[in-house]
Amino acid sequence: MGLPGTNTQKQVSTSPQLxxxxxxxxxxxxxxxxxxxxxxxxxxxxxxxxxxxxxPWGAWIAFYIFFVGLSAGSFLLSTLIIVFGMERFEVVGRAALFTAIIAMIVALTFVLLDLGRMDRFLNAMIYWNLTSILAWEVHFYLLYIVLLVAELYLMIRTDLIRLHQESTGWKKKLYGILTIGSTDLSPESRLNDKKWMKILGYIGIPLAIFGVHGGTGTLFAVVKARVYWNSALFPIIFVLSALVSGTALLTFIYIISQKVRKLHVNIDVVKALAQLMAFFLIIDLSLEFYEWGVSGYGLEHEHMAVLATMFAGKHAWSFWGFQMFLGAVLPLYLIFSKRTRESVTALAIASISIVLGIIGVRFNIVVPALIVPVIEGYPTGDYFPSWVEWVSSLGVVAMGMMLYTIGAKLLPLDEDENEVLSHE
Amino acid sequence: MGLGDKLNLFMLDPKSYDHMVNTQVKDPINVMTDSDYDMDLAIRMGKDAQKVLSGNMTQDDFHQKYSPDLKIEFGDLYASGNANTPDPSKGVRWGMVIDLAKCVGCDTCTVSCKAENRTPPGVSYNVVIEQEIGVFPNLAKVNLPRPCMQCDKPPCAQVCPTRATYKLENGIVAIDYDRCIGCRYCVVACPYGARSFDFGESYEDEMIGFNDITAPEYGVDRGTREKGKTPQGVVRKCTFCMHRLERGEEPACVETCIGDARYFGDLNDPNSVVSKLAASPRAFRLKEELGTEPRVIYLR
Known part of the structure; x- marks a missing residue:
């Protein structure tokens, strides 16, 4: 959900309107x-x-877990600022929360598309099966979205009130609704907001880790019929790759949104974000190394078949090309190489490359484990998404990007430190 | 000398054998005196039991005569009755036994299942997995018929977000086609690959009238098969032909098996054929290590 592609850097003369x-x-x-x-x-x-x-599962499920991961990752990054007081990341705080909300909407749209009976989606809430991780996830997702919206509201409340006072026409009406009747601009109310943001952040951290993304990993990990998923490391890998993709996406959004508006890109912030993302990525890779190493060492037939499918199967290019090259080798090189680590452009490439790489990670979670048949002698599965799956996915992602663009235009998503200070 | 006489040269006369055996047999009186139980009663019962066998005494008279003594002798153990009587409160719990040594891999079960349940393309409640194992010349062809295992601890029901799939009292794992949202988590979670998603395909092009009628699965008659109409868009699987069981018939695959390789019955009844076969040393269940407790038992 970034803004226009990297061509913006070449065509600096192009007007923002065009x-x-x-x-x-x-x-x-x-x-x-x-x-x-x-x-x-x-x-x-x-x-x-x-x-x-x-x-039974394919591209839509892969995109669903990808966007849940983006959401959880972005939210956890925002809590670094709100809860742990890492002020240097403050410039991306609001964008992180808003991205988390949009990514969640996109993720749930993918789940909806994937249902055989879309008209019955409410059944998952009405008939809650307590032993089903998926049923728990659906409830956690909704709770999480409510929490994200509340947190974002608290974060931008005073700015919304100010916008309500300054604007006219339909915008005034819109901001009036968004403030939910609040008019209090006093410093005490701002402090109160911050207190509640922190409390919600504290609730949100376990909710995002265990409920939302660890839970999504658990959804796969509990399936004992698929040995590759059936590992206790799986949920942890999910959370780590969520942090990687969330940080990467926000770095990219920050750089691009500053560049298209011809605003100053703070290289220190970008470098710090890039290092954070490299840190998460290295932990993620180590966990994957142990996961594959331990499962391969067992020489167990089905495990070996999944690893062989992933590393050397028909679609192994998605593992080596996306997951390994775009998702790990290229970004790590760009972040650590002396020639590129000071360059905003290189770090933007590194971050978008990670985002694409993590899409590969998600596909490689879903597809190879299902290709290997559950009983020897069954036909081997083969899967590559149909045009309907690709194009509808593109449409859903475009919907997310559009929602983000509208939000970025209307909502006060930029934290202008000077402005905030002057009001406090 | 005839052949019989020649053989007799090498044999002792029958009485010598008896003698040899008798020296090994313990004196029954001594054995029974050593036991904690009443010896006189045992001898009297033994004699009357012979009368029952020869038809000089009815079983009822025998029971009447010895019941009071047996109650004193064995107490509750006697009063509890025959351990092999099925407990009527438990009801029927269906199970299937498939004798792999009798399976010839003809796929009649698969075909009759498709005909009975009128399953569309891509949906087969029963398949026969055929595999060649070994290296020439030590080859074997293994046929593994695979219906739904109707697990007692079904992973599909465990993961279903809407409780649309659940365990019936009679042991069958059922799907509520009107509740299923088609998320296919159960298809992913079934260790036996026994579940299929109904993508809405039809044999109408090659078989006139295919869409005119559907099987009354789980006893629900849904009429014609139409685009978008349940069970299209939901997950389906073998029901042990529940609609046939309800009218006293065996599942189609059991009835049509050409080699009588399939047995069907009540696993709650210890005297049923399936219960007896399930206790055979040849018996095994698929993926036992997963703890799913399948109700389909194979004989190797």
């Missing part, structure tokens, strides 16, 4: 294409996908 036009047009094109694909999805049902009973 860029914005291009951006909106491309969003609308993607959205329209996605709409057509979703139309086919609705009329033909899941027959429009390349899924089968042998390969």
């Amino acid at each position: 860029l914005e036009k291009i951006w909106w047009i491309s969003l609308f094109v993607m959205l329209a294409a996605g709409g057509i694909a979703i139309f086919y999805r609705i009329t033909d049902g899941l027959a429009s996908t390349n899924l089968s009973s042998l390969m």
Whole structure:
């Protein structure tokens, strides 16, 4: 959900207005294409996908866990500022929370698309099966979205009131609604906001780690029928790769949104974020190393088959190309090499490369484990998403980017330190 | 000399054998005196039991005559009755036994299942996994028919977010087609690959009238098969032909098996054929280590 691609750096002379036009047009094109694909999805049902009973989950589930991860990662980054007082990251705090909300909406849209009976989605809330991790997750996601919205409201409340006072017309009405009737601009109320933000942050950290993303990993880890997922390390790897992708996305959004508006990019912030993301990435890689090493050492037949599918199967390019090269080797080189570590452009490339790499990670979680049949002698699954799956995914992502762009335009997502100080 | 006489040269006469055996047999009176129980009663019962066998005494008279003594002798142990009587309060719990030594891999079960349940393309409640194992010349062809295992601890029911799949009293794992949201978590979680998603396909093009009728699965008659209509878009699996069981028939795969390799019955009844076969040393269950407690038992 970044802003226009890296071409902005080459065409510094292009006016922001033109860029914005291009951006909106491309969003609308993607959205329209996605709409057509979703139309086919609705009329033909899941027959429009390349899924089968042998390969019950595919691209949409991979994107769903990717966006849940982005959300959890972004939120946890925001808590570094709110709860742990890491002020140097303050510039991305609001964007982090807003990204977390949008990513969650996108993730749930992917889950909805994936349901065989979309019309019955409420059943997961009405008939709550207490032994089902998925049922718990659905409830955690909703609770988490409520918490994120409350936290963002507290963060931008005073700015909303100010915008309400300053603006006219429909914007005044909108901000009036968003303030939920609050008009208190006193420093005491701001302190009160900060207190509650901290409390919500404290609640949010375990909710995001155990409830939202660790829980999503648990959803896979408890499936004893699939030996590759059935590991206690799995939920932890999920949380770590969430932190990696969340930090990477926010670094990218920060750089791009500053650049397109021709604002100053604070290289120290970017470097600090990049180092944080490299730190998370290295822990993530070590956990994966142990996961694969230990499971491979067992020489257990099914385990070996999954590893062979992932490392050397038909779609091994997604492992080596996305997960390993884009998701680890290239960004680590860019972050640590003497020639590139001071360059904003290089670090922007490193961060978007990680985001793409983590998409590969998510696909490699879902697909190889399902390709290997549960009983020897069954036909081996084969899966590559159909055009409906690709294009609808593009549409859903475009929807998220559009929501983000609208939010970034209307909501006070920039933390202007001077302004905040002057009011306090 | 005839052949019989020649053989007799090497044999003792029958009485000598008896003698040899008798020296090894303990004196029954001594053995019974050593036991904690009443010896006179045992001898009297033994004699009357012979009368029952020869038809000079009815079983009822025998029971009447000895009941008071046996109650004194064995107490509750006697009063509890026959351990092999099924407990009627437990009801029927269906189970299936498949004798792999009798399976020829003809796929009749698969075909009759598709015909009975009118399953669409891509949905097969029963399959036969056929595999060649070993290296020439030591080859074996293994056929493994695989219905739903109707596990007592079903992972599919455990993971279902809506409780649409659940365990029935009679042992069958059922799916509520009207509640299922089609998330396919159960398909992923089933260690036996016994579940399929109904993608809405049809044999109508190659078989006229396929869509005109559906099987009354779980006793619910859903009429014609139509686009978007339940059970399209939900997960399906073998029901042990519950609609047939309810009218006193065996599942289609059991009835049609050409080699009589499948047995069906009540695993709660210790005298049923399936219970007896389940106790055979040849018996095993698939992926026992996962703790799913399948109700389909194989004989190797």
